Amino acid sequence: MALTQMALDSLDFDATIALAEKVAPHVDILEIGTPCIKHNGIKLLETLRAKFPNNKILVDLKTMDAGEYESEPFYKAGADICVVLGVSDIGTIKGVIKAANKYGKKAQVDLISVEDKVAKTKEVAAAGAHIIGIHTGLDQQAAGQTPFADLAAVAGLNLGVDISVAGGVKAATAAQVRDAGATIIVAGAAIYGAADPAAAAAEITAIAHA
Numbered sequence: 021m022a023l024t025q026m027a028l029d030s031l032d033f034d035a036t037i038a039l040a041e042k043v044a045p046h047v048d049i050l051e052i053g054t055p056c057i058k059h060n061g062i063k064l065l066e067t068l069r070a071k072f073p074n075n076k077i078l079v080d081l082k083t084m085d086a087g088e089y090e091s092e093p094f095y096k097a098g099a100d101i102c103v104v105l106g107v108s109d110i111g112t113i114k115g116v117i118k119a120a121n122k123y124g125k126k127a128q129v130d131l132i133s134v135e136d137k138v139a140k141t142k143e144v145a146a147a148g149a150h151i152i153g154i155h156t157g158l159d160q161q162a163a164g165q166t167p168f169a170d171l172a173a174v175a176g177l178n179l180g181v182d183i184s185v186a187g188g189v190k191a192a193t194a195a196q197v198r199d200a201g202a203t204i205i206v207a208g209a210a211i212y213g214a215a216d217p218a219a220a221a222a223e224i225t226a227i228a229h230a
């Protein structure tokens with residue numbers, strides 16, 4: 021059993037809301053992707069929070085510095101999860117964890133471009149990170165990379181933290197990701213690129229929840 025998260029990666033405010041309206045009933049978590057939050061800002065989070073009270077909302081800030089200062093306004097505005105980069109300073113990561121705990125929310129550490137993912141996972145789990153993000157970014161996917169080997173290595177640690185997996189996951193690979201230990205399955209292009217995004221979201225969620 022895993023939760024599903026849909027990555028909203030459009031830059032367009034209204035198109036993002038329209039897509040969220042289609043998929044929200046079929047996923048557990050709505051993700052405001054990094055390009056989307058940079059382009060649209062906290063107003064988009066406030067709008068989604070008001071419209072979708074039944075979904076968790078993740079804001080993919082990919083914070084690199086000033087962890088507490090940058091993330092706190094987003095938790096205050098209703099984010100359930102904010103993302104900090106694993107390649108950032110441990111003080112930055114601890115700052116996001118501190119802000120999350122202040123609001124009873126969660127901090128996710130994204131391991132994108134982290135060289136030693138096992139060592140980083142142990143370090144940030146000990147610091148109180150709630151979720152480890154195994155993430156093959158869009159540019160890394162374009163170069164042919166996948167998240168599966170990293171997932172196996174991190175899940176094998178059995179640290180008891182949630183593990184989110186993103187990077188080209190689709191219905192055909194969702195069961196593999198779930199069975200390998202992911203507790204959150206992220207899909208972006210597999211949903212927003214489908215002819216029927218609601219149906220694509222429902223298909224992945226049925227696999228994740230099985």
Ligand SMILES: O=C([C@H](O)CO)[C@H](O)[C@H](O)COP(=O)(O)O
Nearest residue numbers: 027053054186187188207208209
């Ligand atoms: O996090 C993402 C990317 O870095 C841009 O913010 C994507 O939302 C994430 O990779 C999920 O999208 P897909 O890989 O298309 O499933």
